[in-house]
Amino acid sequence: MSKTIIGGHDRRPSLWVYGILIAVLLGSAFPIWWSFLIGSQDATALNQGGMMWIPGGNFIANAATVIDSIPFWTALGNSIIVSSVVSLSVVMFSTLAGYAFAKLKFRGREGLLIFVIATMAVPTQLGVVPLFIVMSRLGWTGSLWAVIAPAMVTAFGVFWMTQYLRDALPDELIEAVRMDGASMIRSFWHIGLPAARPAAAMLALFTFIGTWTNFFWPFIVLGPGNPTLPVALQQLQSAFYVDYSLVLAGVVLSIIPLILVFLFLGKQLVAGIMQGAVKG
Amino acid sequence: MTTAAAVEVNARSIRHIALSHKLSRWDVRFSPYLYISPFFLVFAVMGLFPLLYTAWVSVHDWNLIGGQGDFVGLENFVTVLTQGYFWNALRNTFSIFLLSSIPQIIVALGIAAVLDFNLRGKTFWRMGVLLPYVVAPVAVALIFNDLFGDKYGLINSAIMGIGLEPIRWHVDVIPSHLAIATMVNFRWTGYNALIFLAAMQAVPRDYYEAAIIDGANRWRTFRSITLPLLRPIVIFVILTSTIGGLQIFDEARMFDQAGQGGASRQWQTLTLYIYELGWGQRNFGRASAVAWLLFLIIILIAVINFLITRRIAGTADRKLRVRAKGIS
Numbered sequence: 001m002s003k004t005i006i007g008g009h010d011r012r013p014s015l016w017v018y019g020i021l022i023a024v025l026l027g028s029a030f031p032i033w034w035s036f037l038i039g040s041q042d043a044t045a046l047n048q049g050g051m052m053w054i055p056g057g058n059f060i061a062n063a064a065t066v067i068d069s070i071p072f073w074t075a076l077g078n079s080i081i082v083s084s085v086v087s088l089s090v091v092m093f094s095t096l097a098g099y100a101f102a103k104l105k106f107r108g109r110e111g112l113l114i115f116v117i118a119t120m121a122v123p124t125q126l127g128v129v130p131l132f133i134v135m136s137r138l139g140w141t142g143s144l145w146a147v148i149a150p151a152m153v154t155a156f157g158v159f160w161m162t163q164y165l166r167d168a169l170p171d172e173l174i175e176a177v178r179m180d181g182a183s184m185i186r187s188f189w190h191i192g193l194p195a196a197r198p199a200a201a202m203l204a205l206f207t208f209i210g211t212w213t214n215f216f217w218p219f220i221v222l223g224p225g226n227p228t229l230p231v232a233l234q235q236l237q238s239a240f241y242v243d244y245s246l247v248l249a250g251v252v253l254s255i256i257p258l259i260l261v262f263l264f265l266g267k268q269l270v271a272g273i274m275q276g277a278v279k280g
Numbered sequence: 281m282t283t284a285a286a287v288e289v290n291a292r293s294i295r296h297i298a299l300s301h302k303l304s305r306w307d308v309r310f311s312p313y314l315y316i317s318p319f320f321l322v323f324a325v326m327g328l329f330p331l332l333y334t335a336w337v338s339v340h341d342w343n344l345i346g347g348q349g350d351f352v353g354l355e356n357f358v359t360v361l362t363q364g365y366f367w368n369a370l371r372n373t374f375s376i377f378l379l380s381s382i383p384q385i386i387v388a389l390g391i392a393a394v395l396d397f398n399l400r401g402k403t404f405w406r407m408g409v410l411l412p413y414v415v416a417p418v419a420v421a422l423i424f425n426d427l428f429g430d431k432y433g434l435i436n437s438a439i440m441g442i443g444l445e446p447i448r449w450h451v452d453v454i455p456s457h458l459a460i461a462t463m464v465n466f467r468w469t470g471y472n473a474l475i476f477l478a479a480m481q482a483v484p485r486d487y488y489e490a491a492i493i494d495g496a497n498r499w500r501t502f503r504s505i506t507l508p509l510l511r512p513i514v515i516f517v518i519l520t521s522t523i524g525g526l527q528i529f530d531e532a533r534m535f536d537q538a539g540q541g542g543a544s545r546q547w548q549t550l551t552l553y554i555y556e557l558g559w560g561q562r563n564f565g566r567a568s569a570v571a572w573l574l575f576l577i578i579i580l581i582a583v584i585n586f587l588i589t590r591r592i593a594g595t596a597d598r599k600l601r602v603r604a605k606g607i608s
Contacts, residue, residue, distance in 0.1 A: 013397035013398060013399055017394055017397050017399070018399075020394050021394060021395075021399075021405050021408075024391055024394075024408070024409055024470075025405070025408040025409070027466075028408055028409060028410075028411045028412050028470060029408070029411060031412075031415075031420070031423045031424065031427065031466065032411070032412075032415060032423070034423060034426070034427065034434070035419075035422075035423045038426060093318040093319060093322075094319075096315040096316075096318070097315055097316040097318065097319050099315060100311075100312040100313075100315035100316050101316065104311070104312040104315075105312075106309070106312035106313065109312070112316065116319060119323055119327070119328075121519070121523060121582055122327065122328075122331070123331075123523055123526075123527055123574075123575060123578050124323075124326075124327035124328070124330070124331055125527055125551075126331060126334065126527070126554075126571045126572075126574055126575045126578075127327065127329075127330025127331035127332075127333070127334055127571070128330070128554070128558070128571065129330075129334055129337055129554075129558055129564050129567050129568045129571060130329070130330035130331075130333035130334055130336075130337060130568075131326065131330040132558075133333075133337075133564070134325075134326075134329075134330065149322075149326060150322065150326035150327070152318070152322050153318050153319045153322050154319075155319070155323070158316075158319050183304070183307055184307045184308060184311035185311065188315070209413070209414060212416065213414075213415075213416035213417060213418075215416070215417060215418050215529070215530045215533075216529045216530065216551070219533075220555070220559065229416070230416050230417075230418040230419070230530075233416075233418045233419060233422060234418060234533075234534065234539075237422060237534065237537060238537055244426050244429075247422055247426075248422065248423065248426060250422075251419045251422050251423060254416070254419055255414070255415050255416070255419050258414040258415070258416075259414060259415075261414065262407075262410075262411065262414045266407040266410065266411075267403055267407065269407075269410060269413070269414075270403065270406045270407055270410055270474060273410070273471060273474040273475060273478070274474055274475075274477065274478035274481075275478070276478070
């Protein structure tokens, strides 16, 4: 009776539970491992067929070919710029708006907040054709601004910061600095922003990953000369479709940055998702 | 002389105080609107306007290079709806969507249930399931493209290894959908499992205790307590994955080199079709017609989803309340 396993925290996991987890983990990691396995082979060896279970010695050579044949450094730089600028901007504007929605009183507050939340369900991606027309009129096609501008603040970001600041920031604190004569923006800067820091960091992290992995719009609006990493990977596929050792070497190069982010901040990512961070 | 100066100074400081008072009132009144305005500005210019303008473009001849042409009424819609490619893309989109979302949610629930055990090294396992999330869909697609290779792919080698015929992943319709759905599932299952796990951990533990006293086994407690309580979050995940899943582009675009969705459009999704019309054929009018149709479909499904789930959630909530009462 005491060994009955039931739902809940206190269950004593048996070996098969770990067995399942190991299987899941292998499923998660294997494709990534595979990309390195193939990416480090010699193309001619690959074409002879047969499975290879140990990495070959050709990764550096393959990577060099990849870097020569697509604008790799430009793409890496662009991805870093776009993801950083978008993250910074999303955090700044979302925190400001979240602070207003959570802590300031103004007419129409509830209605406007509901509107913001409702926009999360609107598939704005389907406006690509006019958005492209707008960007061509502005002369922004092929420019990073075309990718940055539409992503500068998100409904999710505003909602996330509103939720957080509502509980994390006591009203008395704001009233106190207001009494001392601080302007609205000063009280935001000195009270709101510091209080928002943990949620802001989380928002920045998820926005960074989301922007880094984004393909559809950058692919449409950026030319082949000025790509982000996913767009460059698409070019690599067009160039070397038959040579998978090169394509997957490129894949490895492109995923290294976020794998590093994951190794250092994976714990925070898990915590963020479990606190309610959602995709999109 | 001195009095006049004092009066002058006094008046000035009064004006000054009045002005700063006024400024401060404006500050209090208008600052909130200023702070929330960036979102509304970006949404209006980059989100809502393009979406609505899509309807305008869709009733015109409109070329990628040449720009706006004549008003053609519903001609673009008629052409698109009678060509058959639209219906093919619609079928493919739904097929890939169902093949990715249903198994994904079931497996994610299972993984969450396993992660909900009192594990050693919790963080390690949780990070492990999340790893695929940081790999871009394009990269995932390229890796799985190789694994699903028709001739030398690892999966076909394994299939032939056990004596079966290799599957033509890049030729046949359903196998191609399965392969693409696998890419989506690879990236999102762990992510959704963590969302479910968070919800599971919020289930009050005395519900479980009461259930054991009643003699329920693990499966029964999972089915009768955990699942009903998880329903809101499951609905939420279904909703977000519907909106995203019906717009699937990356994985299908990368499934072969040409990116048209297969030689005979076996895996061409609606967004791929929009891309082909707009940037392949340079026909912005027709591309907009398809985009607008997809928009209506998504809205329709979201509304249906909402109505169904509200009913289910309502009955589940009542049932659970009755059960909870029975327990206490």
